Amino acid sequence: MTMIRCVSPVNGEVYAEREALTPEQARAAVARAKVAQPPWAARPLEERVALVQDGVRRLNGLGDRVVEELAWQMGRPVRYGGEFGGLNERAAYMGGIAAEALAPMVAEDSARFERRIERAPVGVVFVVAPWNYPYLTSCNTIIPALIAGNSVIHKSASQTLLVGERWVEAFDGLLPEGVFQNVVLDHEGTERLIRERSFGFVNFTGSVAGGQAIERAAAGTFTPLGLELGGKDPGYVMEDADLDWAVDVLMDGAMFNAGQCCCGIERIYVHESLYDGFVDRAVAWTKQLKLGNPLDLSTSLGPMANRRFADTVRAQTAEAVAAGARPLIGREVFPEDDGGTYLGPQILVDVDHSMRVMREESFGPVVGIMPVSGDDEALRLMDDSPYGLTASLWTSDPERAARLGRVLDTGSVYMNRADYLDPALCWTGTKDTGRGAALSVLGYHSVTRPRSYHFRKVKA
Structure with a gap:
């Protein structure tokens, strides 16, 4: 049995602890996500947008609890009120551009041919969240992934162990069972699921060493990765x-x-x-x-x-x-x-x-x-x-x-500004900061794949 513990920086004591999933339990979570994803993707886009935004509003309703938990888990002063300003801005923007971002690209629609490119969900999206801004950073992938028709599996950093549980609480009863899940995993369990080709896309925010471990685990699986790593x-x-x-x-x-x-x-x-x-x-x-x-x-x-x-x-x-x-x-x-x-x-x-x-x-x-x-x-x-x-x-x-x-x-x-993420612009990095694209229209491209249709219309 492996216990994942959050030691509070406030007083050096264990603030929360949870038992890591066994390999069998982790695989079962992935299986539930895979079963739940196709019927979720089949729902109308506007319905998915509305349900995800309802979940964000419910998360806002947990505000006082979330703010205090963040102070105990990672030390951010309660005077700043959590991460809701940026979270709400990003959720509203990504919901607002969903129809345009996911619309088919039509090359021809004539009496003889129909040719177009559609954006198809990748399936199960795995979000490995950081501790410094655990809601703000994870929402960059969670929100467009769910809206695009994917199911999502979220893993919190040990330092902010309770964040995934709040996301689950926000979505509980709104999203179909299995569409959003939180898992507790150690490093070995995380890498095992990636090696087993469990996901259609993996987003990781953390250290360069952590990103390298994710890349090694994904090697040969052809799993797309989004990596936001170090900065200076x-x-x-x-x-x-x-x-x-x-x-x-x-x-x-x-x-x-x-x-x-x-x-x-x-x-x-x-x-x-x-x-x-x-x-x-x-x-x-x-x-x-x-x-x-x-x-x-x-x-x-x-x-x-x-x-x-x-x-x-x-x-x-x-x-x-x-x-x-x-x-x-x-x-x-x-x-x-x-x-x-x-x-x-x-x-x-x-x-x-x-x-x-x-x-x-x-x-x-x-x-x-x-x-x-x-x-x-x-x-x-x-x-x-x-x-x-x-x-x-x-x-x-x-x-x-x-x-x-x-x-x-x-x-x-x-x-003339700094330290701000504009959801209309692509969030990305170079060199050891990693690779991939979050937010903006390109954020939807990260959690979908192109599917081409070339129809020749044959007349009798």
Whole structure:
């Protein structure tokens, strides 16, 4: 018997535990999903859209419970109210474009021929969700997959073990039995199901090592994969930027959720003419945060989800300081930094790309800030990373931003904003950030496959 446990970062105690499914139980869940999928796909599209959106509304009804559970499981302060704003925006948008995104592409409809391409559901979609934004990230696949006529099997991260149960509660009695299921699996059980070719599509959000394990498990099965892995997202503040706005958004992008954001800002490059002013404002902005218990409404910075995550940030910071970096936030400002999960935020200057903190994923409340002489240096440094999820450009010149964006090796380019997913746009990455497409019309293409029809009409 394998137990999956969530140890709360709030107090270091076990908050929830569940028994992992046996191989036989896991296969039975897949079998139920496969039986349930064809009649679900046969229902009218508008009915599927309505039922899925009803489920999202029911999930909203669990709001207070969900917010408190997230605080206990992964440490996000309750003052931020969970993930419902982005979840509702994405659900509404994906439901609204479903008819267009799934409409047949008609090449010919004449007296002699009918030729078209339809989007067919892939069957059973497996969603392996992360812990940092477990509802927001999983909804990117769950919602279009169900609307497109697939059944879905969801697996929560151990750190947010209860999330899948809330999804089940939201859909219970709305969706036919077997169409949406939550499973509790260890790594071996997850990889076994993938090796056994159980799914028509697998979506995984997590570490690079986790993505590599998923790819190895899928090797030779030809199972399509969507992988969102690591990130080291940069911001570049140009000489014509609105400085106050840039500081406010970039520092929020660096520190929100204790820096545990897929597209959070982890390094900032500032034109030398604005550098001193940016750094001064960034320090003042950061000192206004309050580190503490996430269940306290006055807390704006909660603990990191796990001590080992905090230890990674501490190690990167210590190495950088030993190599010459200068920390600007004294420990006396955030005395609750106790060597455990509660980690005070940090700004580092005098950094360079020989330091891990500027090239490897930190995923915590630390950011390095470097001066640059202009676009050429900024571009070189922004692309000097094994990752490519987003890049944030700060300028009053959209043409300049577009010109720079076209040469950056990244999935999304922002101008004068950061750390946001627009459901109308494709969410994707390059390099070690992974591959695949979520949200937008292309998100529907990930959970469907093209089926071509070529009919020659023979007259008697």
